[in-house]
Amino acid sequence: MSIIGSFIKKAVDLGEALTHYDSPVEEQEKVLRDLLETAKDTAFGKHYNFETILESDTLFKTFAERVPSHDYDKINDNWWHRTLAGEADVTWPGSPDYFAVSSGTTSTSKHIPVTDEMISAIRRAGIGQVLALSEYDMPPDFFEKEILMLGSSTDLKEVEGHLEGEISGISASNIPSWFEFYYKPGKEISGIEDWDVRVQRIAEEAPNWDIGSLSGIPSWIELMLKKVIEYHGLNNIHEIWPNLMVYTSGGVAIDPYIESLNKLMAHPLIYIDTYLASEGFLAFQSRPETKAMKLVLNNGIYFEFVPFQDRFMAEDGTVRPDAPVLNSMEVTEGVDYVLLISTVSGAWRYMIGDTVQFTDVERGEIIISGRTKFYLNVVGEQLPVNKMSDAVQKLSEQKGISIKEFTVAAVRREDGEYINSWYLGADEAVAQSDDVAQLLDDALRESNKNYDVARSKALKGVEAKVIPTEMFTKWNERTKKKGGQVKMPKVMKEEDFREFEAFVEGR
Template sequence: MQTAVADQQTTLLHLIKNGSRTQFGRDHNLKDTNNYDEFKAAIPVRDYEGIAPYIDQIKEGKQNVLWHGKPLYFAKTSGTTSGVKYIPISKDSISNHINTARNALLCYMVESGNTAFADGKMIFLSGSPTLERIAGIPTGRLSGIVNHHVPGYLRRNQMPSYETNCIEDWETKLDKIVAETLGQNMTLISGIPPWMQMYFDWLIEKGNGRKIKDIFPNLQLLVHGGVNFEPYRQKLIDSIGKPIDTIETFPASEGFFAFQDSLDQEGLLLNTASGIFFEFIPAQEIFNDNPTRLTLSEVKLGENYALIINSNAGLWGYNIGDTVKFVSLNPYRIVVTGRTKHFISAFGEHVIAEEVEHALMKTAARHNVKIVEFTVAPMINTNGELPFHEWMVEFEQAPANLEAFAAEVDETLREKNIYYDDLIRGAILQPLKIRSLRRNAFIDYMKSIGKLGGQNKTPRLSNDRKLADALLRIAQ
């Protein structure tokens, strides 16, 4: 915490020194790069498509391409624009993934004084640890890769069994997980919130309607990441039947970027001394040809930034697609505000995930309404009416007056986003409309596209109708 800026500078110089001896470093003249200004001039910002030619060289068997030697693993992930991505994990970077998860738990132990949970059974609802090989490099989902590096002192308490974890079909796997964990002394459950909820729903059904606290009386901790927890919090806690401590994390195939280090302070501690040099681009500039690039020492509170990483896995000027906002500069803590490609700006409103989640959750809390899942898309073809934002929401139980509920959500969003407010006032848009979807609509949609379970999640926002229309077809 105290040496974050200095650690970032040390990390940058280490990356430049090691990267200069790679094919990428030679192509970008890293050997003559000595400071951040020269680094920015040498290394452009790029997404996966920009780095894919180097990945292809590695897949052909070449060494010293992006980082010295060959990657220890490829983390295989499905991209919205790139198809399947192969993200390198090096011998130097694997510790970032493993040790950061450990540090999150150790920080919790120190602050809470609770160490007893480590004596019980723990589960991480993850992808299969079965790995294929590409050019001799073990390849699979990040969660499956990490499964091979669970420390020995935790392995004896890990669930489910390796055989069950290797099942690819999520519903078959979940059925086995429920069977294996019922009757166990579960103390920690980890995963992406919607799939934790599905696990809880199946447990409650198999447990004759009992709450999770009665099925797992010693459950003490939820560890979550991947999506904003707030839309799922109330339903998860209600399923458990008692308050419970939670730890939020910010992992990705490209690195483990931040974790919740405190139970009473907002935000996630940025991982500033773990082989990653961070850059920050004002979110509104991310698609500019020459955007402003800032180091940690230059960021401001409350600004929305696109997160750019340079890492000892061999990722350089890499736009991971997430936006963050600093809620503290001492220490450096962030909240994740959305995705650079997931927003609605069909009319210049640039509504982001943080804003829609805030509007819906605040209204739901006032009405004591529980949200299962939701997504938002523009509705432009309206047969002569003004266009609007269409919200597709799966409620645990729909509000008594859906139109009044929608009007409150709209008002709250207008308070949060002045551009959206201007468009409503100027009669360019009409107020948002909410379509209540049937139970399990989102689960059925994810199943239909082969992305049920694991680390998959439904985008909160789209700037077109592709997801919305496909979802509505499924929900009929």
Template sequence: MSLKSYLSRLYAGSVYRKIQQWSKNPFETQQKVFENLIKSAKNTQFGKTHCFSQIKTYHDFKKNVPIRDYEGLKEYIDFIKQGQADVLWPGKPLYLSKTSGTTSGTKYIPISKESIHNHIDCARNALLCYIAQTGNTNFVNGKMIFLQGSPELSEINGIRVGRLSGIVAHHVPSYLTKNRMPTYQTNCIDDWEKKVEAIVEETHKENMTLISGIPPWVQMYFDKLIEKTRRKNIAEIFPNFSLFVYGGVNYEPYRARFEQSIGKKIDSIEVYPASEGFIAFQDSQKHHGLLLVLNKGIFYEFIPAEEYFNSNPTRISLQDVELNKNYALILNTNAGLWGYSIGDTIKFISKNPYRIIVTGRIKHFTSAFGEHVIAEEVEYALQQTLIGYLAEITEFHVAPQVQPKEGLPYHEWFVEFTKEPENISSFCTKIDIELQNKNAYYKDLRQGNMLCELKITPLKKNAFIEYMKGLGKLGGQNKVPRLANDRNIAKELQNYIA
């Protein structure tokens, strides 16, 4: 065992024990975070407007601070961009993390000197939990690659601005920088396809042991590696590759193709980072779900997903959540987000410790007929179907077909196959049955002859890559929405039908 491996194992054990300590005291941990947040922000513009000095309990907080999405917080963000201090959090943010996806265009999420540690420490702790539980330290001796956005930053009134992954790249611990790839210059390439090609050139002869990124973009990297080296699989190129770290999308629909590309079984760690905060990470190779991070400056609230669009939805803290119930996730952070709806839905699958799974986006669903099908359900139906068929998929998108030329309405699945099933008709039927088993409303509509069986529209190779490229959103943290309640994306995908 190398000295680096030995020290990593010692450090991992120490950190793991601390994680176990706070995870066994969840309510006390969250209460301390809550009290510290209110105390720290009481003299900010937001704190004064919302009477933080009078807030003593969570009940007080709910009365004073309404739920907001980005649009509701935007006026405060604009004050920050104008150079004002003490707006949402004491002082000025260290960074503004730039993301897309709202009606106002680009979002600017503040990251403070306090909250940056949340991002760095949690990414590190995910790896240390893995070491503590498995004893596997082999990956620390090789090269590691993080497929991410450009680390180049701009400025707005003295505040540095960039993509989250680019911001975090400036805070990688020194003991990892020698092992990290690609080079800074390559990471700064904006064109994603050129960037991946440059990464392939830099890495194909290296001893890569850990690879991290969003699954579809890592798959693109794998494909180009295999094409470049003319090897059979990734295991032949990187024989010591042993750990894949991912987040952003459900890995299961990609797993079969990934394992085929890699050519051997490897371990994986799922993480749940966002510009708003590092929310959860997989703390165990034996248990399903992600450990909710309770001690790093985020106080969590939850709204039952079915009530989210109500005028006065139920709003609860951690101690009142129920298992296997879908919740909209609400954050209060040490970067100054208050009653902030991140837009994600989660479900608790354990209370000891508190582990979650991400079930989708609050606005990404298909419910043109009242069925309210969510990402978790379509991903499950597809995953169960793939088990029994020699088929592999690259990506998919589901949209309602409300006015077909003939027959009843249906769900249309746009699927890019790596390997098509021999009988696509029975493949459709199987997905449809699995979806009915998962969603009672969909089952009622099908059995009541309100909808006909779903239909699959196969797409050309690289259809989703070309679609994302056309939007200027190829690579990085960008993801294809797997569900829509309209046909806007479906209309664009018509251009890529096989």
């Protein structure tokens, strides 16, 4: 069988298994039993007596009652720091060869264990996503084209017996041999640490590749495409990659970037969302009729859902022990839920930091609605990120501009009163005018009752400034690093916001 036939067969066989099953609840019970059985002799498994949990007739309920929820700081301080120090059998059997290092948008730095089992699960989910392309009426020869994956460097750092890097770099460094035929920019270029040098090499090699799909964070993909176009003096990217048809995004919302990406194309691409985090590959868009993503419920990750309400959240930001815990068939469509995951990398009832909404319970399809800590509620605003994004999108349409990035903070004025201060990133030159803040404020008041109440009481005003999108990119480059999975926080603490404000103003 040819390598192309082998690729398609692997996609069909593995993908079908991931996307088709009779009972989501039964699949999730099997996943949880496998996780508990595998980890029962670890320090964590003994501490929480996984043996007796496995004997329960109400497995989901008993697991939720016996094992507390964890955010990164809690599980790291109590458990994962031991794994990082080289101790074996802490929350998962053995010692992981890899740690995913994330600069984080809710924590300063994270070291998340990545086991061989998780690498295999990510690989299976990726193949399942490839299978889903068959739902998009792709031409047969599409599966012969190459895939350009613009992630973080695959030149992982060796630290005290393990390797560290971003999850995209770890995944790319472990691609199966049969996939190397399709994978671009290839191991040599992807191993270049300096992002600008790596993109320069991509531009130089671009004529030698037949790219059919792209994968990566939208802001960095756009910069890479512009570099290729500039380097070769092109009108659009299809002049060098005529068979480019698909862009697979992940990590951030793609919608604000579609308009500007389309300007770099001879024709629009098919845009597909995925949910790949440092902790695992959770979901992917499996059909063209919706932008929602299908949870991968039978691939080493057990999911729990807690209604995102103040009364269910503890002061430390974790889920309260008495909070209701639901499985994927008990949820209600359109409701925000805190997502908890337990995984084959030894995460247990772990708050990944996202809130999700189900759009189709039967299909197990979700959208990411916000972040548990990207939630503005200093003086009662109670603004989740999805409401902010909707308001920004409405402002974009009203002003006729494409706003790709934003950040906001509740800041205290000199008179002691609070206001919401916004920075909005757009490529177009925008004349600053008072109506930007007014339009944004109006949209938020119209869509969010709690915000409207706060504006009549403790929240005394709104300020908004439109700045070039590149200012967000430069800030990320200065404070973290360029490329990879670097993302701008949508909500900042006042102290961090003041630093960003000083950077924007050149102070």
